[in-house]
Amino acid sequence: MAHEHRCLLHYLPYEHSGRIPAAFIPEVEGRGKEMHVKDWSTFDEHFGPYLDGSAFEGTKRGAIPIPYMYLPFNFHWPADYVKFGTKGYRTEFAGIMEEFHRHFTERGWLRTKFELFLNHKKRYKLFPYDGDETRFVWDEKVNDIYYDLAKDVLEKESGAKFVFRTDASWSYGLHFGKYADLIKLWVVNHQMFSWFPESLDVLRDAGCEVWTYGSAERISQPLLATAISPLAAVARGVDGFVYWENTLWGDDWHVTPDSEGSTAVFYPGDRLFGLQEPIPSIRLKVLRNTMQVADCMEQWVRAQPDSGRARMGEAIAEAFGLAPGAWWPGKPDFLDKPPYEWENAMFSEAPIASLHEGRPSETLNDLKRSLWGILG
Amino acid sequence: MPKTYSLMEIARLGALFLPGDFLEDVMPPERREYPLKVAGTDSQFALGDEVDFVEDHFNALKRVLLLTERIDPLRRPYAALWIRRPENPALGEVMVAGGSLPSEGADIMPLWPEILRAFSGRPTRRDRGGGQTVYFPVRNSDEDIVGVLELTENVPPLFI
Numbered sequence: 145m146a147h148e149h150r151c152l153l154h155y156l157p158y159e160h161s162g163r164i165p166a167a168f169i170p171e172v173e174g175r176g177k178e179m180h181v182k183d184w185s186t187f188d189e190h191f192g193p194y195l196d197g198s199a200f201e202g203t204k205r206g207a208i209p210i211p212y213m214y215l216p217f218n219f220h221w222p223a224d225y226v227k228f229g230t231k232g233y234r235t236e237f238a239g240i241m242e243e244f245h246r247h248f249t250e251r252g253w254l255r256t257k258f259e260l261f262l263n264h265k266k267r268y269k270l271f272p273y274d275g276d277e278t279r280f281v282w283d284e285k286v287n288d289i290y291y292d293l294a295k296d297v298l299e300k301e302s303g304a305k306f307v308f309r310t311d312a313s314w315s316y317g318l319h320f321g322k323y324a325d326l327i328k329l330w331v332v333n334h335q336m337f338s339w340f341p342e343s344l345d346v347l348r349d350a351g352c353e354v355w356t357y358g359s360a361e362r363i364s365q366p367l368l369a370t371a372i373s374p375l376a377a378v379a380r381g382v383d384g385f386v387y388w389e390n391t392l393w394g395d396d397w398h399v400t401p402d403s404e405g406s407t408a409v410f411y412p413g414d415r416l417f418g419l420q421e422p423i424p425s426i427r428l429k430v431l432r433n434t435m436q437v438a439d440c441m442e443q444w445v446r447a448q449p450d451s452g453r454a455r456m457g458e459a460i461a462e463a464f465g466l467a468p469g470a471w472w473p474g475k476p477d478f479l480d481k482p483p484y485e486w487e488n489a490m491f492s493e494a495p496i497a498s499l500h501e502g503r504p505s506e507t508l509n510d511l512k513r514s515l516w517g518i519l520g
Numbered sequence: 521m522p523k524t525y526s527l528m529e530i531a532r533l534g535a536l537f538l539p540g541d542f543l544e545d546v547m548p549p550e551r552r553e554y555p556l557k558v559a560g561t562d563s564q565f566a567l568g569d570e571v572d573f574v575e576d577h578f579n580a581l582k583r584v585l586l587l588t589e590r591i592d593p594l595r596r597p598y599a600a601l602w603i604r605r606p607e608n609p610a611l612g613e614v615m616v617a618g619g620s621l622p623s624e625g626a627d628i629m630p631l632w633p634e635i636l637r638a639f640s641g642r643p644t645r646r647d648r649g650g651g652q653t654v655y656f657p658v659r660n661s662d663e664d665i666v667g668v669l670e671l672t673e674n675v676p677p678l679f680i
Binding site: 159160161163224225226228229265266267268269270271272273279280282484488 | 558561563566568569571572573574575578579582583586587600613614615616617619620621626677679680
């Protein structure tokens with residue numbers, strides 16, 4: 145369903161503890177220098193069809209492999225966290241990563257980017273670092289540590305493609321320059337990303353991909369709000385966006401989804417319709433339609449000389465009645481403080497791009513007409 | 521028949537190796553009363569944003585917890601270290617977890633009789649349906665009780 149709607153169901157395979165269900169990893173045995181993959185069969189059965197595209201045969205979009213997938217590597221797998229900081233930890237982590245790369249390459253899984261992503265958060269008391277959304281700047285050391293453990297694979301120029309991903313918020317302003325050469329997939333809080341327009345050139349020059357993240361729009365919002373994410377991605381020049389997270393529809397979703405639907409754009413199909421499959425929300429339909437528009441825009445932009453994106457940004461701004469530069473609302477005045485000194489009250493005063501508020505629903509149709517005029 | 525240890529005996533062995541001073545100082549001094557930094561909000565998320573650790577202390581404790589879970593190869597408990605909140609000792613929280621979080625989770629919460637008994641110095645067992653938890657006091661180098669080691673078996677941990 146996600147594939148048909150131009151989306152990726154990006155499923156993190158491990159808990160905050162590092163535990164992973166058996167179906168999401170190959171069978172590994174041994175310790176230290178003896179650690180190796182014993183059996184790939186369960187992993188291949190689970191993920192192979194997504195990675196060679198065969199899972200999507202017969203769909204409207206065709207048998208296209210998923211474009212990205214999280215790796216199961218984390219603080220406590222495959223390396224034993226008891227050994228953290230020792231040569232044995234490196235042996236286990238780097239050795240299995242090398243096996244992953246070799247296996248994925250042999251299987252021909254070359255059209256998917258595999259992400260090393262450290263989602264751990266210290267609030268859960270399982271590890272002392274935030275790998276995700278670093279707030280205390282000293283936690284940034286995990287970027288250096290895990291890049292060093294994985295670099296032999298991350299720096300390979302042939303075979304399957306493994307990338308280092310970070311989800312950045314508090315420390316984005318401190319990190320985009322420092323880690324652009326190590327981290328190649330940046331997923332940035334959409335509000336904080338908008339404070340740093342200068343970051344995009346830095347990341348692009350280093351060959352990075354950039355997504356923004358936020359929540360899905362609430363059901364109480366006009367559908368135009370849902371259309372904003374793909375269009376803002378085109379105007380800002382980012383490669384995509386993420387709804388984190390999107391599997392919390394709640395037990396009474398058929399009455400009212402949890403969080404007004406901001407944590408789900410699809411629902412279980414069994415309760416109301418007896419379908420043993422998910423069903424898309426209307427918001428997801430609107431999102432798909434708008435992503436088709438955004439794809440057209442992006443294709444046109446890339447075929448133009450440098451001014452193409454600016455032209456598309458103008459078309460979007462004109463349709464939405466936005467002032468020039470509305471995508472970049474300015475920097476808050478607390479950026480001179482380290483993120484661990486930021487207080488929640490400061491965020492209510494911080495700049496935020498308000499792009500759809502008060503616009504009529506016909507705005508998207510106006511944009512489409514404008515776009516067809518540009519495309520010719 | 522291979523020998524197996526009681527959960528309490530595993531806890532006693534594990535506690536021997538726990539550096540209590542590190543538990544006492546697992547957070548930097550400026551973070552020890554971290555709830556007071558967000559006293560004006562009920563947001564658990566905002567509260568969690570204020571958590572920080574002294575990594576060497578945390579990692580040393582975590583390592584002992586993970587190894588404690590492995591003392592008896594015939595059993596598969598999970599281990600965690602609880603503290604009483606300095607700004608409100610009627611409340612407590614997990615400060616370091618081993619392989620999993622206890623079913624109670626990681627939030628600050630009112631403490632219950634069995635764990636309070638362990639905080640008073642008396643190792644305590646709590647039978648929980650088909651499972652069992654033991655609480656064992658953890659002392660610092662001054663022999664003050666600074667925390668409680670929990671070991672739990674056959675009670676599902678928190679899924680997070």
